[in-house]
Amino acid sequence: MTTRLAKPSEIARRWLLVDCRGQTLGRLATRIADVLRGKTKPIYTPHVDTGDFVVAINAREIRLTGQKLVQKRYWRHSGFPGGISSKTAGQLRETAPERILLHAVKGMLPKNALARHMLTKLKVYPGVEHPHSAQKPEAL
Numbered sequence: 001m002t003t004r005l006a007k008p009s010e011i012a013r014r015w016l017l018v019d020c021r022g023q024t025l026g027r028l029a030t031r032i033a034d035v036l037r038g039k040t041k042p043i044y045t046p047h048v049d050t051g052d053f054v055v056a057i058n059a060r061e062i063r064l065t066g067q068k069l070v071q072k073r074y075w076r077h078s079g080f081p082g083g084i085s086s087k088t089a090g091q092l093r094e095t096a097p098e099r100i101l102l103h104a105v106k107g108m109l110p111k112n113a114l115a116r117h118m119l120t121k122l123k124v125y126p127g128v129e130h131p132h133s134a135q136k137p138e139a140l
Contacts, residue, residue, distance in 0.1 A: 004043075005045050005048070006043045006044070006045040006048045006050050007048070008048060008049070011038075011043070011048075011049075011050050013051075013052050013053060013121075014052045014053070014138060015052065015053045015054075015055065015132065015135040015136065015137040015138070016035060016052055016053065016054050016055070016137055016138055016139070016140040017055050017057065017137035017138065017139050017140065018031075018032065018054060018055070018056045018057070018139075018140045019057055019058055019139075020056055020057065020058045020059050020061060020062045020101065021058040021061045021062075022061065022063055023062060023063060024062075024063050024064075024065060025062050025063065025064055025068075025100065025101070025104055026104065028062065028101070029101065029104035029105045029107075029108055030108060031140070032054050032056065032101075032105050032122065033105050033108035033109055035051060035052050035054055035140065036051040036052070036054060036105070036109065036118045036119070036121055036122060037050075037051050037109065037118060038050030038051035038052070047114070049114055049117055049118055051118055051121060052121070053121045053122075053123070053132075053135070053137075054121065054122050054123070054140070055123045055125070055130055055132050055137050056098075056101055056122070056123070056124045056125065057125050057127065057128055057129075057130055058125075058126075058127065058128060059097045059098045059100065059101050059124050059125060059126050060093065060097040060126040060127065062097070062100065062101060064089055068089050069088065069089050069090040069093070070088060070089075070090060071088070072088065072089040073086045073087065073088055073089075074086065074087050074088075074089065074092050074099070074100075074103065097126045098124035098125065098126055101124050102119070102122065102124055105119065105122060106119055
């Protein structure tokens with residue numbers, strides 16, 4: 001028996017729409033990461049990007065359990081000495097709610113160049129409006 005490997009030219013990509021309203025962050029990020037990697041398809045190959053595009057809307061209304069809005073911190077560094085800054089999840093939700101979901105999904109992808117390419121297929125928007133209606137995204 002031979003193992004069937006996917007070729008980049010024969011991959012059919014779909015556009016999927018995810019409504020984040022009321023969904024738990026970690027559980028939603030796991031499902032999105034699986035779709036971006038292509039693990040939901042029978043043609044999945046680990047070293048080939050076989051995943052689909054994902055459009056996530058209502059990122060502002062994603063659910064964080066426990067005291068994460070107050071206790072969970074997101075860190076950034078500018079690259080200069082003393083250039084570290086941090087925000088709580090509550091503060092980040094007010095200013096850039098899409099970064100919370102992007103950060104969670106990025107942590108669930110492998111740490112290589114292929115994962116950075118997979119992350120470009122994730123489009124996150126804080127509200128209901130998105131510019132991808134021409135692609136006719138299906139509900140996940």
